[in-house]
Amino acid sequence: MRHFLDFEKPIAELESKIDELRRMAEPGGINIAEEIARLSEKVDRQLRTTYAKLSPWQKAQVARHPDRPKASDYVATLITEFTPLAGDRAFADDAAVIGGLGRFQGQAVMVLGTEKGNDTESRVKHNFGMSRPEGYRKARRLIELAGRFGLPVLTFVDTSGAYPGIEAEARGQAEAIARTIEACLAAPVPIVATIIGEGGSGGAIALASGDAVLMLEHAIYSVISPEGCASILWREASAAEAAAEALKLTADDLKRLALIDQVIAEPLGGAHRQPDIAIAAVAEAIAGALTPLLALDPALLCGRRAEKFLAMGRETPG
Structure with missing residues (x-):
């Protein structure tokens, strides 16, 4: 239905x-x-x-559509010989972050994604895509593993944000996110990140600090959800529509502000109406972004990546 x-x-x-x-x-x-x-x-x-x-608030609704392709759908379609890797080697495995080894168009890669799930059972299993510290520590471990073996990293981001529970904070949520961002910036291999749905707060940035940041046309990417912003600034969740407008969270806004590198067009009516076409478009965009990065020296790659993020906010593009 x-x-x-x-x-x-x-x-x-x-x-x-x-x-x-x-x-x-x-x-x-x-x-x-x-x-x-x-x-x-x-x-x-x-x-x-x-x-x-579409208004920014309507785009937020499209980005959250229950039928929109999830990270697991992209992995199943685009990655061959996929071998999942689990655990942070410290506390537990977090199903909100999926990851493993595989091949993208013949190229050996490390794949990571925040997974929301496709039905009630899988959404509960994956905690609706909201990772706990162990999820980010798993991501860090796999990024560092990719660096040791010279494997490019592909990430698929779809999360409203990191899990805000007390137990997550007690286990070092902020530190885990910061360390994952650090691992991304230090990785001596290409990283191509794709925002496929929601890109919420540090929970998204942890897996999106890449050499190339791609974003689907109707995805969103912001420092906080519209509802969270509304509750803080307007003191009422009903102001979410106004918050979405103020946050500049659409792909077009972010491309204009030079916070992402490419907007990927979606099929008419959004990725949820024709998932196969949307996934194929993402594959083409990833291939186009990854190919030139593979030819770069690791030191140059790291330097360019760091400069890319340090330059954000220095001046507003015209």
């Missing part, structure tokens, strides 16, 4: 009519192919009109 967002109600009504007509057009029923084609064209027009003018 397809999930529709609030602003997609007109589209939902049209698609409901199409489904109803298709049932009527079953063997022995009425031939209404022309009417179905007409309504399908109307749906396409409505999608183009709606998605051409």
